[in-house]
Structures are given as C-alpha cells and as structure tokens.
Amino acid sequence: MSKADILEELPNLSVKERDEIRRRLDELDDDAWDRQIEEDAKAGKLDRFAEEALEEYRAGRTKPFPPNAQSCDG
Numbered sequence: 337m338s339k340a341d342i343l344e345e346l347p348n349l350s351v352k353e354r355d356e357i358r359r360r361l362d363e364l365d366d367d368a369w370d371r372q373i374e375e376d377a378k379a380g381k382l383d384r385f386a387e388e389a390l391e392e393y394r395a396g397r398t399k400p401f402p403p404n405a406q407s408c409d410g
Contacts, residue, residue: 392398
C-alpha cells in the first residue's frame with residue numbers, strides 16, 4: 337500500500353481507527369526521539385548541557401524540586 341493509498345483511505349476510517357493510528361504514530365515518534373537522544377548522548381553532543389547544569393549546581397544557582405514533583409520516568 338502506498339502513501340497515497342493510505343492518505344486516500346483516512347477519511348473512510350472510524351474515529352476509533354484514526355485514534356489507533358494516531359497512537360501508533362505517536363509511539364513511533366517517541367521511539368525515534370528516544371533513539372536520537374541516545375545517539376546524541378553517546379556522541380557527546382549533550383555533554384555541554386550536563387556541564388552547564390553542574391556548573392549552576394556547584395555555584396548554588398539551583399533550587400530543589402518540590403516534594404510532590406513528578407519524576408521523569410513516569
């Protein structure tokens with residue numbers, strides 16, 4: 337099935353089917369983002385940001401997270 341076929345078929349899908357496709361596309365985007373961050377980290381492209389954060393911390397220019405703050409892992 338070509339991209340043109342898929343685009344032509346989209347209006348014929350139910351709301352539930354479009355929601356399912358949207359969720360799957362979001363998952364694919366999330367996975368791609370995770371891979372890109374991982375590759376950038378391995379290549380050292382994020383080292384500058386980590387060093388800047390550590391410098392801010394060492395200089396006392398940071399604030400603790402509020403006790404009820406959500407963690408990044410869920």
